[in-house]
Amino acid sequence: MPENVLKLAQRLEQARKPFVLATVVWCERPTSAKPGARALIQADGSVSGWIGGSCAQPVVVREALRLLHEGGDPYLLRLGASEAGLARAGPGVRVFPMTCSSGGVLDIYMEPHLPQPRLFLIGASPVVTALARLAPVLDFAIVRVDESGLLTMQPDERSAILVATHGEYDEEAVARALRSPAWYVGMVGSRRRAEACRQYLREAGFQESVIARLRAPAGLDVGAVTPEEIAASILAELVQVRRRQATQKPEMSEPASASAASATPATAIDPVCGMIVEVAAARQCSTYQGQDFYFCCPACKRLFESDPQRYLAPKAHATHER
Known part of the structure; x- marks a missing residue:
């Protein structure tokens, strides 16, 4: 079973699908899962492998989904801790009491595997060259795109897109970027050039809520002048947007009817x-x-x-x- 889980993990990584690998590293009997037991939890909540019975698995799945949604580093999950076990828990250990009649304690190492975020750089400019050098430091995988590659690029929800064509095909590139699920779309250019691009998008039928996703001129206003400084300001904006999105909580909408509220x-x-x-x-x-x-x-x-x-x-x- 562990070998099958690892093969699945390899396939998911190649397909850029997120998952959490949960591994039992210690137990206090009686427990149905023993050290070395392993399960893989995908974003849809599906579980492959074995990580424990009906008392342990729901918590592991819930914690895995939280980790996939919020992001974060690997950590140790302790299930079924007694007061003594709680006292032995070290820093960073998440502890859930479990009082089912079977008893026992499980320490499970929760290891998230999230696809490396991609930064699509459209155009051939000094700013793009500088970003291609600097962005990997922030764990971005760089994808260079020219005009011929616009039709074939496939950004996903973990992608960021920067357009820096200096007016050659800005409008087409920005339009395609805004039609994608990318979490960031930016364009290098002057404020006048940015407004001209927004007007083009309006005339092309884009809604204002979609146009508002465009960050142009791209980058935080830090007085950047050189290509390297502009690239640094764009990276700062990428970090700012990514961190803000990670901490945002979904808003609770009002129930549509009394029956919906009692569902x-x-x-x-x-x-x-x-x-x-x-x-x-x-x-x-x-x-x-x-x-x-x-x-x-x-x-x-x-x-x-x-x-x-x-x-x-x-x-x-x-x-x-x-």
Whole structure:
């Protein structure tokens, strides 16, 4: 199984698909997963491999999806820690209590694999040459594009695009860039040239919300003059935009109707152990006082049904990060 997971990881990396590799590095019995157990979690929540049973896997998947969404460095995830285990947790360890009847503790190394962001440089100018030298320091993969390559370039949502053709084919390049899912589209040029390009986009039928994505003149206003200074100001803007997007939280929209507000949630909290349960796939469910409760395993369901009030009393299933 580990070999198959690693082969899948290789294929996903070649296809520029993000995933998280989760590996058990230590356990305190009894646990169903042992050191060396490994699973690969993709952005759609699918799991390949084995990382533990119904109490462990939902937390691992949830943490993997959070990591793919927010980004970040690898870290150690501890599941099922006792007070003693919590005290031994080192800095940077994320700890989730797990009180299912099976017990046990798992330390899982969460390793994100995100495709290297690409910076498409359109044109042949001194600024482009400077960016091609400097941008790899910030982990950008450089893709040089000329006019003949506009039709074949394939930027994705992890791509940034800079147009620096000095008026030769700015409008066509910017239009194609704005039709892509790239998170950054910039153009090197004067303010007058930038406004002329925006007017072209309006006349071509682009909506103002789409035109607003264009950053022109590209780069932070730091008084840059030389090609190298302009390139540095563009890199600074790329960092600024990327970090702001990483910290933005999606806005909660108002429910369209009362029925939408009362719709079944996608996930629920197991009232016994505090685990996240996928409602659609939940195999253990119980109804108490007209409310549905979902459980990660039969043991949690039995404990709840034996004394519901014990588990409905206010208590903290907190996540600890040391």
